[in-house]
Amino acid sequence: xxxxxxxxxxxxxxxxxxxxxxxxxxxxxxxxxxxxxxxxxxxxxxxxxxxxxxxxxxxxxxxxxxxxxxxxxxxxxxxxxxxxxxxxxxxxxxxxxxxxxxxxxxxxxxxxxxxxxxxxxxxxxxxxxxxxxxxxxxxxxxxxxxxxxxxxxxxxxxxxxxxxxxxxxxxxxxxxxxxxxxxxxxxxxxxxxxxxxxxxxxxxxxxxxxxxxxxxxxxxxxxxxxxxxxxxxxxxxxxxxxxxxxxxxxxxxxxxxxxxxxxxxxxxxxxxxxxxxxxxxxxxxxxxxxxxxxxxxxxxxxxxxxxxxxxxxxxxxxxxxxxxxxxxxxxxxxxxxxxxxxxxxxxxxxxxxxxxxxxxxxxxxxxxxxxxxxxxxxx
Amino acid sequence: xxxxxxxxxxxxxxxxxxxxxxxxxxxxxxxxxxxxxxxxxxxxxxxxxxxxxxxxxxxxxxxxxxxxxxxxxxxxxxxxxxxxxxxxxxxxxxxxxxxxxxxxxxxxxxxxxxxxxxxxxxxxxxxxxxxxxxxxxxxxxxxxxxxxxxxxxxxxxxxxxxxxxxxxxxxxxxxxxxxxxxxxxxxxxxxxxxxxxxxxxxxxxxxxxxxxxxxxxxxxxxxxxxxxxxxxxxxxxxxxxxxxxxxxxxxxxxxxxxxxxxxxxxxxxxxxxxxxxxxxxxxxxxxxxxxxxxxxxxxxxxxxxxxxxxxxxxxxxxxxxxxxxxxxxxxxxxxxxxxxxxxxxxxxxxxxxxxxxxxxxxxxxxxxxxxxxxxxxxxxxxxxx
Ligand SMILES: Cc1cc2nc3c(=O)[nH]c(=O)nc-3n(C[C@H](O)[C@H](O)[C@H](O)COP(=O)(O)OP(=O)(O)OC[C@H]3O[C@@H](n4cnc5c(N)ncnc54)[C@H](O)[C@@H]3O)c2cc1C
Numbered sequence: 001x002x003x004x005x006x007x008x009x010x011x012x013x014x015x016x017x018x019x020x021x022x023x024x025x026x027x028x029x030x031x032x033x034x035x036x037x038x039x040x041x042x043x044x045x046x047x048x049x050x051x052x053x054x055x056x057x058x059x060x061x062x063x064x065x066x067x068x069x070x071x072x073x074x075x076x077x078x079x080x081x082x083x084x085x086x087x088x089x090x091x092x093x094x095x096x097x098x099x100x101x102x103x104x105x106x107x108x109x110x111x112x113x114x115x116x117x118x119x120x121x122x123x124x125x126x127x128x129x130x131x132x133x134x135x136x137x138x139x140x141x142x143x144x145x146x147x148x149x150x151x152x153x154x155x156x157x158x159x160x161x162x163x164x165x166x167x168x169x170x171x172x173x174x175x176x177x178x179x180x181x182x183x184x185x186x187x188x189x190x191x192x193x194x195x196x197x198x199x200x201x202x203x204x205x206x207x208x209x210x211x212x213x214x215x216x217x218x219x220x221x222x223x224x225x226x227x228x229x230x231x232x233x234x235x236x237x238x239x240x241x242x243x244x245x246x247x248x249x250x251x252x253x254x255x256x257x258x259x260x261x262x263x264x265x266x267x268x269x270x271x272x273x274x275x276x277x278x279x280x281x282x283x284x285x286x287x288x289x290x291x292x293x294x295x296x297x298x299x300x301x302x303x304x305x306x307x308x309x310x311x312x313x314x315x316x317x318x319x320x321x322x323x324x325x326x327x328x329x330x331x332x333x334x335x336x337x338x339x340x341x342x343x344x345x346x347x348x349x350x351x352x353x354x355x356x357x358x359x360x361x362x363x364x365x366x367x368x369x370x371x372x373x374x375x376x377x378x379x
Numbered sequence: 380x381x382x383x384x385x386x387x388x389x390x391x392x393x394x395x396x397x398x399x400x401x402x403x404x405x406x407x408x409x410x411x412x413x414x415x416x417x418x419x420x421x422x423x424x425x426x427x428x429x430x431x432x433x434x435x436x437x438x439x440x441x442x443x444x445x446x447x448x449x450x451x452x453x454x455x456x457x458x459x460x461x462x463x464x465x466x467x468x469x470x471x472x473x474x475x476x477x478x479x480x481x482x483x484x485x486x487x488x489x490x491x492x493x494x495x496x497x498x499x500x501x502x503x504x505x506x507x508x509x510x511x512x513x514x515x516x517x518x519x520x521x522x523x524x525x526x527x528x529x530x531x532x533x534x535x536x537x538x539x540x541x542x543x544x545x546x547x548x549x550x551x552x553x554x555x556x557x558x559x560x561x562x563x564x565x566x567x568x569x570x571x572x573x574x575x576x577x578x579x580x581x582x583x584x585x586x587x588x589x590x591x592x593x594x595x596x597x598x599x600x601x602x603x604x605x606x607x608x609x610x611x612x613x614x615x616x617x618x619x620x621x622x623x624x625x626x627x628x629x630x631x632x633x634x635x636x637x638x639x640x641x642x643x644x645x646x647x648x649x650x651x652x653x654x655x656x657x658x659x660x661x662x663x664x665x666x667x668x669x670x671x672x673x674x675x676x677x678x679x680x681x682x683x684x685x686x687x688x689x690x691x692x693x694x695x696x697x698x699x700x701x702x703x704x705x706x707x708x709x710x711x712x713x714x715x716x717x718x719x720x721x722x723x724x725x726x727x728x729x730x731x732x733x734x735x736x737x738x739x740x741x742x743x744x745x746x747x748x749x750x751x752x753x754x755x756x757x758x759x760x761x762x763x764x
Contacts, residue, residue, distance in 0.1 A: 086756045087756075265752045268751065271748055275748045280744030280748065281744055284740030288739075289648075291655075316643065320648060366637065376616050377620070379631065
């Protein structure tokens, strides 16, 4: 097989397993048991909960201690993330900052940026959004038109970002902008700016309701919005490399196959201890697929731990994982008992209403399959 | 591979050498023609003889029986190669049966020919009763893979707490031979009150019951299927790069790329699931814990669960994978001439042996329902050992 697609057996080390029970105990005493639980990482914004996680050292776990990070392994981070998602914890507020904004800053940011932002992220006090997509730039990210023009001491930004999750609540947005006109190399002349979403002039943030009725993503309009030089992330012109690396962090984690998990839990509750054959088979099928996905994802955590850059492998986890998350409600509804109860019904509806987004956000299924095909040497 | 290096890696070197030898040997010998001939009914005697010379079929039998005393799970890793090369021989059967028989010190020699385990399924009308000097077998066991080419049938029956292995001469049983969709020899066995002497009966030390043997046999099919999936992916990518239409390789068409990406995902999932089943069984066969019954029971429960997941996941991958591989190969892959079908037909055959996807999924599902909704996540994340 193409070397890129080998997933070695990796066992979580004992210190990671030990953390599991700590997280479980914390979740059990912190979460409201009457809450409708959802394992979708984008479904519960709770700054207080994020601060509590920060206080336990569960944000920025793999980052260096000198910024307040935990210097812990990717395996430990893996366990914390999967435990929180499986429990349906409200992780949305800090999720992006922890998963990608912090890591990209660690890798490309200036020392001053790291010293300013990372400790705040780690405490669960500083939340980030992703400013990539635009009205005319979705899958074709390099075509972004939001522009930044050089002025004294900074940059003046004009344009529109779209589908920006959490921009109405978060503090900052790492924004991909064009800092030079597009030439022959469309990947050149792009830069990332750290935009202050709370204190910038010339910035309008409008929530857009999604089909499930949530107000989670936004339109963010820049009209001569000033961003100071010290908020250029990395070096001007290096935006494409940085954004590609950022996307790598986005794709291999358990949030790519656990989004529908709570529905499987509720199905088992509704079915009870003595399932019909078709119910047992559906439950065993989904559970078996889930454990296999989990092993592949842990294998990718092992690659991150060994300082590898598993872009294609991450795409494969997301592609397989999204298919699973989307198939889950389809299978579950066919075997659900007739009187499954309100909690089950609401979880099913909630999952169905969010499922269309699973294979869009973070790169569409078609784009990910294209990346896998490249890994196979087909293109 | 464990994330923390350990001294297990040294003992793995012997295993890797055997893997390399087997890979070379099967690649050289399992030509399209050889597999065709085997499917048409010619026993591949030369291939088996070569395997015998390298000792591979007894890799896990003790040295006194001519084996290399390799841990059974380590030896089962060879089975991926059986799948990858469509080897038409009962290597899985002989590896497993020789390892289990070898646990009985009274067994003093093994035949040169294949050993074939026989395990009655839930729908077989078959009974085994202990009698004064041995066991009495009565009834029918349907569609036993490779029974027609067995030198000795190793009939497994449950006996109180454990499993008895009865060595039966195939000539003493009525065989109704046939072939499965892969052209592999199978037979329905009719036992007309056959008495098996106590001296031909061995208590199986490492497996406590029929379900444990079934899981091990299912794992063998998962591993073979994982190897075949790898081969499907390699063949399909190779063909797509080679075949030109509209003036360019079909690999350049996005529709083809997308399908091959799906195949790669199925192959990756099949391989990871099958290997995970093997890792779980390796915990059962670890010698340092063999003595502790409680710990063994936990390890075995995990091994059966993981083998079942492996069997189900590889079975799912087989269906989807074969479909895509054939679509990408066009009419050429539908010809008898092409070797693609030697893999896809085996995938279809193996997914039906030793429990279909539904069998193992339902078993796992019942277990999860019995444990209850709030135990689900804990069960799914339980580490090995
Ligand atoms: C819930 C949600 C949250 C999001 N949050 C954020 C966020 O916080 N920040 C952010 O920047 N973005 C966010 N996005 C946007 C997301 O990244 C885009 O939706 C995604 O990149 C696809 O872009 P698009 O929606 O414009 O679809 P398009 O790119 O227009 O694609 C439409 C369809 O065409 C297909 N297609 C496009 N190009 C190709 C091609 N070359 N080959 C084959 N098929 C193709 C796509 O696969 C898709 O099926 C979010 C999206 C969702 C649904």
